[in-house]
Amino acid sequence: MIGVELAKLFRRPRTYVIAALLCALPLTVAIFLATTRIPPPPGQGGAFLSAVLSNGALYPAAAMALVLPVFLPVSVAVLAGDAVAGEASAGTLRYLLIRPVSRSRLLVAKLISLVAFVLFAIVSVLVTSYLTGILLFGVSTSSAGVALPPDVTSLSGVTISPAGLALRLLGTVAYIVISMLGVAAIALFLSTVTDSSLGAAMGALAVLVTSQVLVTLDAAAAIRPYLPTRYWLAWVDFFRDPVLWRDIERGAGIQLVYLAVLLGAAWANFLTKDVAN
Amino acid sequence: MDIGRTVVTAQGLRRWAVVLGLVLVLAAVPVVVNVWPVRAAGVDPADLRSRIAASGIQAHQGYAQSAGLLGLPALPNLTQVTALVSGTTEMRTWYAAPDRWRVDVLGEGTEHGLYQTPEAQFTWDFGDNQLTRIEGAQPVRLPRAADLTPPALARQVLSAAAGDSLTPLDAKRVAGVEAAGMRLTPAGTDTTVAHVDIWADPEHGLPLQVEVTARGGARPVFVTRFLEIRFGAPDAGVLTPPAPRPGIGYSVAEAPDALSALNRGQPAPLPATLAGLPRRDAVAGVSAAGVYGAGLASFVVLALPGRSGGRAFRQITTYGLEVPVPDGNEAAVIETGLLNVLAVRNRNRTFLVAGLVGPDLLRRVATGLAGVTG
Amino acid sequence: MIITHDLTKRYGRTVAVDSVELEVREGDRYGLLGPNGSGKTTLVRMLLGLVFATRGEIEVLGRPVPKRIQEVLPSIGALVEGPGAYPHLSGRVNLTLFDAAGAGGRRKDRRQRVSDALERVGLAGIDRRPVRNYSLGMRQRLGLAGALLRQPQLLILDEPTNGLDPRGIREIRDLLDELNREGTTVFLSSHLLAEIDAFCTRVGVMDRGRLVLQEDLSSLRAPTGRVTVGSPTPERVVALLDGRVEHRDGEVLTVRHDDPGALNAELVAAGVTVTAIATERRTLEQVVLDATTTSSDRVEAAG
Ligand SMILES: Nc1ncnc2c1ncn2[C@@H]1O[C@H](COP(=O)(O)OP(=O)(O)O)[C@@H](O)[C@H]1O
Numbered sequence: 001m002i003g004v005e006l007a008k009l010f011r012r013p014r015t016y017v018i019a020a021l022l023c024a025l026p027l028t029v030a031i032f033l034a035t036t037r038i039p040p041p042p043g044q045g046g047a048f049l050s051a052v053l054s055n056g057a058l059y060p061a062a063a064m065a066l067v068l069p070v071f072l073p074v075s076v077a078v079l080a081g082d083a084v085a086g087e088a089s090a091g092t093l094r095y096l097l098i099r100p101v102s103r104s105r106l107l108v109a110k111l112i113s114l115v116a117f118v119l120f121a122i123v124s125v126l127v128t129s130y131l132t133g134i135l136l137f138g139v140s141t142s143s144a145g146v147a148l149p150p151d152v153t154s155l156s157g158v159t160i161s162p163a164g165l166a167l168r169l170l171g172t173v174a175y176i177v178i179s180m181l182g183v184a185a186i187a188l189f190l191s192t193v194t195d196s197s198l199g200a201a202m203g204a205l206a207v208l209v210t211s212q213v214l215v216t217l218d219a220a221a222a223i224r225p226y227l228p229t230r231y232w233l234a235w236v237d238f239f240r241d242p243v244l245w246r247d248i249e250r251g252a253g254i255q256l257v258y259l260a261v262l263l264g265a266a267w268a269n270f271l272t273k274d275v276a277n
Numbered sequence: 278m279d280i281g282r283t284v285v286t287a288q289g290l291r292r293w294a295v296v297l298g299l300v301l302v303l304a305a306v307p308v309v310v311n312v313w314p315v316r317a318a319g320v321d322p323a324d325l326r327s328r329i330a331a332s333g334i335q336a337h338q339g340y341a342q343s344a345g346l347l348g349l350p351a352l353p354n355l356t357q358v359t360a361l362v363s364g365t366t367e368m369r370t371w372y373a374a375p376d377r378w379r380v381d382v383l384g385e386g387t388e389h390g391l392y393q394t395p396e397a398q399f400t401w402d403f404g405d406n407q408l409t410r411i412e413g414a415q416p417v418r419l420p421r422a423a424d425l426t427p428p429a430l431a432r433q434v435l436s437a438a439a440g441d442s443l444t445p446l447d448a449k450r451v452a453g454v455e456a457a458g459m460r461l462t463p464a465g466t467d468t469t470v471a472h473v474d475i476w477a478d479p480e481h482g483l484p485l486q487v488e489v490t491a492r493g494g495a496r497p498v499f500v501t502r503f504l505e506i507r508f509g510a511p512d513a514g515v516l517t518p519p520a521p522r523p524g525i526g527y528s529v530a531e532a533p534d535a536l537s538a539l540n541r542g543q544p545a546p547l548p549a550t551l552a553g554l555p556r557r558d559a560v561a562g563v564s565a566a567g568v569y570g571a572g573l574a575s576f577v578v579l580a581l582p583g584r585s586g587g588r589a590f591r592q593i594t595t596y597g598l599e600v601p602v603p604d605g606n607e608a609a610v611i612e613t614g615l616l617n618v619l620a621v622r623n624r625n626r627t628f629l630v631a632g633l634v635g636p637d638l639l640r641r642v643a644t645g646l647a648g649v650t651g
Numbered sequence: 652m653i654i655t656h657d658l659t660k661r662y663g664r665t666v667a668v669d670s671v672e673l674e675v676r677e678g679d680r681y682g683l684l685g686p687n688g689s690g691k692t693t694l695v696r697m698l699l700g701l702v703f704a705t706r707g708e709i710e711v712l713g714r715p716v717p718k719r720i721q722e723v724l725p726s727i728g729a730l731v732e733g734p735g736a737y738p739h740l741s742g743r744v745n746l747t748l749f750d751a752a753g754a755g756g757r758r759k760d761r762r763q764r765v766s767d768a769l770e771r772v773g774l775a776g777i778d779r780r781p782v783r784n785y786s787l788g789m790r791q792r793l794g795l796a797g798a799l800l801r802q803p804q805l806l807i808l809d810e811p812t813n814g815l816d817p818r819g820i821r822e823i824r825d826l827l828d829e830l831n832r833e834g835t836t837v838f839l840s841s842h843l844l845a846e847i848d849a850f851c852t853r854v855g856v857m858d859r860g861r862l863v864l865q866e867d868l869s870s871l872r873a874p875t876g877r878v879t880v881g882s883p884t885p886e887r888v889v890a891l892l893d894g895r896v897e898h899r900d901g902e903v904l905t906v907r908h909d910d911p912g913a914l915n916a917e918l919v920a921a922g923v924t925v926t927a928i929a930t931e932r933r934t935l936e937q938v939v940l941d942a943t944t945t946s947s948d949r950v951e952a953a954g
């Protein structure tokens with residue numbers, strides 16, 4: 001069933017359109033930055049954006065900071081919201097269920113295909129933004145005047161070796177996938193509640209926007225550590241030296257909690273739900 | 278209710294019960310951790326105080342957070358200082374010895390590092406891509422994040438308030454350590470501080486949490502505490518500042534902040550006494566700034582030169598209240614409940630006064646500064 | 652094969668299926684007849700574990716449903732309220748995905764299974780066009796092919812001929828006929844009487860959620876005790892048979908009589924020319940009209 005879901009994902013033009021849109025955002029930003037060379041003031045604008053002007057090899061990290069807060073969660077919410085509701089309204093859900101595919105396995109397969117989508121999207125963004133960075137900003141000719149492999153400065157000012165950079169980017173990819181689990185689980189749950197894909201996606205986005213607002217609200221400080229978006233940007237801590245694990249661990253933990261609870265809710269709801277209409 | 282019931286409703290309810298149980302268990306975890314009783318580690322305050330004083334050699338590393346509710350407006354050249362007392366600051370600290378430590382201030386996508394090595398201090402600013410080596414001692418400087426880690430603040434407060442009374446407080450779990458507590462209550466009435474609560478690890482004496490409560494306030498207006506702490510020496514590599522190299526900016530400075538730069542100019546002399554309090558300059562050669570008063574009721578007076586003094590004065594009059602002073606001079610004060618700032622314009626000179634002192638004292642100081650001549 | 656007891660499904664205040672006692676036996680060609688909205692689809696969905704009953708029991712292939720539905724479904728092929736397919740994929744890919752989704756069915760025979768199923772329903776020549784561009788009839792055939800992928804013991808088909816042209820309907824009927832002779836039990840629902848009449852051996856009639864009739868078609872088609880007679884001189888027949896003629900329509904007359912042979916002899920003996928003579932049997936239509944009350948898609952004014 002997982003294979004079937006992956007086949008459905010990667011045979012669908014929509015997947016590639018979304019990934020292309022995700023890649024287009026950092027590309028656009030890079031073109032503006034490279035032509036005007038006006039960096040955002042430090043501490044404002046996307047993370048790493050002011051640093052990439054001197055070293056394009058850091059652009060994948062800046063690209064992550066660009067797509068993560070809005071674009072990526074929106075696309076995950078749209079796909080996850082469509083996961084069950086879309087099949088129900090297209091009439092394919094009933095044919096899957098009488099194959100038979102057990103309802104719980106269907107949910108798990110849907111979740112795994114969402115993870116696959118996030119991985120695919122992030123890796124596409126990383127690859128395109130790495131190439132963009134190198135081409136548009138060049139590489140700081142650090143060591144012996146040789147352009148490759150480029151040295152990258154961590155947030156703490158220490159040089160990150162190419163191998164270290166690769167490891168940190170790997171950690172970033174893993175962390176972002178985990179960060180998106182919460183969104184996916186919310187939208188997937190709503191997708192089993194309603195037959196409208198759009199409704200499920202909107203519901204999940206409403207939760208995220210609310211969470212984002214509460215994160216910045218001091219009056220809501222008591223619940224802040226439990227908000228799904230609280231630790232979204234914690235992957236930046238991979239680029240500190242030494243790596244700061246505190247928020248990364250917490251963020252991953254919160255996402256797993258949301259995943260467990262919402263996937264549980266989806267399971268409880270979907271297994272005894274009428275598939276009519 | 279019969280509507281909607283089906284032959285599998287009971288099954289569905291059982292599943293929902295499982296999910297609900299999971300939610301309850303997960304929600305209970307932080308609650309239980311919070312209310313788990315702390316084994317009271319009763320330590321006599323005087324004993325604790327001496328242990329804290331001796332804890333400067335205790336190596337540790339941790340993650341600290343300070344939060345101020347003072348709501349001070351951003352003053353020119355002083356934004357970094359006002360941010361410290363008006364917002365939340367997240368810090369990572371590594372401490373091996375009084376002359377070997379590092380404090381990183383974390384921001385979203387930024388980092389400011391401060392390294393103390395036996396030879397010099399280094400600051401690293403990721404946003405500016407700038408490494409700075411600070412040479413020589415800094416007799417006067419602005420407060421910075423590293424002064425607000427619980428050990429630094431607690432020691433500062435205790436050394437300033439030598440004679441004030443100490444009472445024991447209930448133990449408290451801070452960053453997983455069961456810390457002994459004590460309350461310091463200033464004796465004098467000039468200060469705005471009602472009391473300072475300090476919790477420290479009873480074993481090493483390392484302060485883990487400091488809370489400052491202003492007079493008339495029920496809740497502390499400034500809290501700094503460790504969220505994570507590990508005892509033991511940090512890696513030598515961590516304490517080594519980044520090496521200057523092409524691609525990052527590097528400079529060597531002797532007066533890295535506005536205040537120490539000021540001290541290098543030719544500021545106006547400060548009076549020997551203000552509001553009846555003698556000036557007690559600690560370091561010779563420092564003329565731009567003077568410290569008056571005793572204990573927590575101390576305040577700092579700066580003399581600012583013409584142009585920048587005028588700007589600072591205007592900023593303070595915008596946010597503050599006017600204070601009547603003699604001789605046709607002007608003065609204004611910004612009150613935050615804990616930290617109060619006074620600006621006095623005396624002809625073309627500007628005096629800036631800041632301290633944890635009450636408005637009554639500041640009015641007397643204003644009159645004193647307005648009367649300075651020559 | 653299928654037995655239900657007191658099967659009831661309520662949607663809010665509408666009772667879609669009401670105390671249905673269905674019985675489908677092995678080898679049957681069972682036709683579930685009923686107008687739109689009479690609850691056929693809902694009944695089918697309950698049999699397949701898609702919708703859960705408000706009350707009542709279901710047994711399919713000897714196992715309780717929905718409790719052990721996962722054991723039952725592999726032996727069932729089904730079409731529920733129109734076909735469903737991924738519109739951006741070709742028919743072949745759709746079938747391949749559906750085949751891969753279900754348990755069982757070896758991977759290496761998959762291509763063969765899909766080809767066989769497509770051939771059976773007359774789609775052997777389909778190309779790589781996406782299903783989006785298929786006609787309704789082609790989609791219906793594709794849905795049927797999906798139902799046939801695993802050589803089911805039991806076929807449950809809800810309105811299988813929707814969207815097909817008369818030739819297509821005939822082809823599908825022949826296919827079902829062939830499958831039934833090979834031993835597959837066929838349970839189909841339709842709102843078209845002629846279709847059930849032409850294919851089924853057993854019929855159930857739904858009316859507003861209730862199964863108002865369930866009978867072998869042969870016993871439904873009992874003689875009515877009347878004989879139809881065709882004669883070029885109908886007035887003579889009327890005169891001869893005196894009050895026994897019940898109805899006259901041009902040269903065709905309906906006569907109350909049990910035995911057409913005897914009647915024929917009587918008429919011929921009297922010198923009446925008989926062009927046609929046959930026993931009148933009940934039509935399925937008549938049976939259905941007798942069993943049901945009003946059309947369920949009528950909405951009467953209250954009071
Ligand atoms: N999902 C549903 N929600 C509410 N009512 C429904 C639903 N599905 C069917 N119904 C109602 O149940 C009745 C039977 O519908 P259905 O089983 O589709 O009939 P048929 O297939 O015979 O046309 C209709 O009155 C219909 O309005």
Ligand SMILES: [Mg+2]
Pocket residue numbers: 688691692693732809810
């Ligand atoms: Mg129907």
